[in-house]
Amino acid sequence: MAYSDKVIDHYSNPRNVGTLDKSKKSVGTGLVGAPECGDVMRLQIEVDENHMITDAKFKTFGCGSAIASSSLATEWLKGKSINDALEIDNMDIVEELALPPVKIHCSVLAEDAIKSAINDYRAKNGLPLFELEKSHH
Amino acid sequence: MIKTPIYLDNNATTQMDPRVLDAMLPYFTEKFGNAASRNHPYGWVAEEGVDYAREQVAKLIGANEKEIIFTSGATESDNLAIKGVYEMYKDKGNHIITLTTEHKAVLDACKHLEKLGANITYLDVESDGLVDLQKLEAAMTTETILVAIMYANNEIGVIQPVKQISAIAHKFGALFFTDAVQAVGKIPVNVIDDGIDLLALSGHKMYGPKGVGALYVRRKNPRVKVTSQMDGGGHERGMRSGTLNVPGIVGLGKACELCFDEMETEAVRLTALRNKLESSLSELEESYVNGNVNHRLPHTANISFKYVEGEGLMMAMKDMAVSSGSACTSASLEPSYVLKSLGLSDDLAHSSIRFGLGRFSTEEEVDFAIENTKKAVLHLRELSPLWEMFKEGIDLDSIEWAAH
Numbered sequence: 085m086a087y088s089d090k091v092i093d094h095y096s097n098p099r100n101v102g103t104l105d106k107s108k109k110s111v112g113t114g115l116v117g118a119p120e121c122g123d124v125m126r127l128q129i130e131v132d133e134n135h136m137i138t139d140a141k142f143k144t145f146g147c148g149s150a151i152a153s154s155s156l157a158t159e160w161l162k163g164k165s166i167n168d169a170l171e172i173d174n175m176d177i178v179e180e181l182a183l184p185p186v187k188i189h190c191s192v193l194a195e196d197a198i199k200s201a202i203n204d205y206r207a208k209n210g211l212p213l214f215e216l217e218k219s220h221h
Numbered sequence: 222m223i224k225t226p227i228y229l230d231n232n233a234t235t236q237m238d239p240r241v242l243d244a245m246l247p248y249f250t251e252k253f254g255n256a257a258s259r260n261h262p263y264g265w266v267a268e269e270g271v272d273y274a275r276e277q278v279a280k281l282i283g284a285n286e287k288e289i290i291f292t293s294g295a296t297e298s299d300n301l302a303i304k305g306v307y308e309m310y311k312d313k314g315n316h317i318i319t320l321t322t323e324h325k326a327v328l329d330a331c332k333h334l335e336k337l338g339a340n341i342t343y344l345d346v347e348s349d350g351l352v353d354l355q356k357l358e359a360a361m362t363t364e365t366i367l368v369a370i371m372y373a374n375n376e377i378g379v380i381q382p383v384k385q386i387s388a389i390a391h392k393f394g395a396l397f398f399t400d401a402v403q404a405v406g407k408i409p410v411n412v413i414d415d416g417i418d419l420l421a422l423s424g425h426k427m428y429g430p431k432g433v434g435a436l437y438v439r440r441k442n443p444r445v446k447v448t449s450q451m452d453g454g455g456h457e458r459g460m461r462s463g464t465l466n467v468p469g470i471v472g473l474g475k476a477c478e479l480c481f482d483e484m485e486t487e488a489v490r491l492t493a494l495r496n497k498l499e500s501s502l503s504e505l506e507e508s509y510v511n512g513n514v515n516h517r518l519p520h521t522a523n524i525s526f527k528y529v530e531g532e533g534l535m536m537a538m539k540d541m542a543v544s545s546g547s548a549c550t551s552a553s554l555e556p557s558y559v560l561k562s563l564g565l566s567d568d569l570a571h572s573s574i575r576f577g578l579g580r581f582s583t584e585e586e587v588d589f590a591i592e593n594t595k596k597a598v599l600h601l602r603e604l605s606p607l608w609e610m611f612k613e614g615i616d617l618d619s620i621e622w623a624a625h
Contacts, residue, residue: 145607
C-alpha cells in the first residue's frame, strides 16, 4: 500500500515527539489503544489558566498512519482552547492525511487520544467530564 | 553501490535466474508446440523439453520422473494432493491431520473438506514452531488417511522432522503429504529417505518462473493415486488435465538443476550471512528470534523487535523489501497466525520482521540491512510510548488497555 505524501512527511519528521510532566496539574494525558491491537497512542497537552493549549506532545506505537495521525493532532491542538480542541473530528484527520479505509481506525484513535487527554486535564482541575464515546472500532 | 530497495523477501518470491530465462525463451517462440501433439515435430520438441524438465525436477528430490505432475504452482499442488487423496481414499477413512502453522492453501483445502464430511485435526506446534511427535502419534486413528505437514515454514523457516513424521503416518497406514515449497532447492529433500508420499513444490520460490509448480505422487511402495480436480484431456497421467505450460515447465526444470548443482555451497554462504544479520540485530535490546534456531532454513530469519510495530518499522526500512507479521500489512487486523501458534503474544507478533535472503543477496546488502534496521528500530523506539514505559520499569501487563 502506498502512503500519501503527508503521511510520509509526518512519519519521517514527526512533530512534537516527547513527554510532558504528567504529574503537573496543567498537563492532561491520554493513553489509548492496546499493544495487542498493534497501536498505542499517548497524547499530552499543557494548558494555561485561560484553558488554552500551549503545548502538545505525543508518542505512538503503531503503523505509519497512526504515527502521522497523532503527529498531526499535536499540530492542530497547539493554540486551541480545550473546548475548540474537542471539535477535532477523526474525519478531518482522514481528509488531511488522505488515509485509506483500512487506516481510518488510526484517525479514530487520535480523536480518542485528544478527548482522553482533555478529560484528564479536566479531572485534575475539577472541571466536569464529558462523556467519551465508547470504542467505535 | 547497492541498488535499493534491497530485496530480502525471498520466502515470498525469488528473482528468476537469468540462466532459467535463457532456457525458457526458445519455448515461447520457435519451440512453441503443444507437448500433447503427437503427430508432428513441433509437438515432439515441446514434449522433449517437458520430459527433460521432469527428469531435472525428479532428480532434485530423489524421485522418478514418472512421479512428477506439473501444475500451475504450489497452491494447486496443495489442493490436488489434499482434495485428491481425500476423494480417492475417503472410503478407507475420513481423518486428516495437519498443523495450525500450515500455508493457507493447505488449511483452506482442509476446511473445504470439512464441509464435505472430513474430520480434520489441526495440531498446534510447540513454542519453537516444531510439531511434537508424541502429540502427532496420539492424534492418529485408524480413520487417518493423510498427514499433511509442511517441510519448512514460510514465516519462520523451521524445518519439521519429516522422516519421523512419515514413519508415524505409515505406522497407522496413512499417507504423508508435505508442502515443501520453502525447502526444495534450499536444503536436501529426498522423497525416499524422507518417506514422502506426496510433495508440493513451486518454481518461483527457487529462482524459477511464477505460474508453474509440481506435485510429486509416489508410484511404488505404496502406489499413490489422487482424484483429479480438473477434468479434461487427461494430461499428467490423468491427474491434472490442461495443456502443459511448456516454457514454465522448462524453466522449473532448469531452476531445479541449478539448485541441485549449487544448493550445497549456497546453503553455507547464506547461513553465514543470515547468522551475521541475526547476531547483529540481536544486539538490539529486547529483540527476539522466532522459531527453532537449530532446525531452520539457511536463509530465513524472523525477529521481533519489542515495543515497535512491524508496519511502522517497515516504513522506516523503506530501502529494504522485507515482510512483517504485523496485522497492519493485511486488511484482517490480525497479526500472523503462525507466530500466534508459537504462543507469541499479539504485541510481539505485531513487532516481527521476516528477513529472507537469497541467491542474489550479497554481504554488502546484509551490512546495509543491519545498519538500516538498527536505525529504524531506534528511531521508532524514540517514538514509542511502550518503550518509554518499559524503560521506566512500568509493567505493561499491569495497565488496563482499552482493547478496540
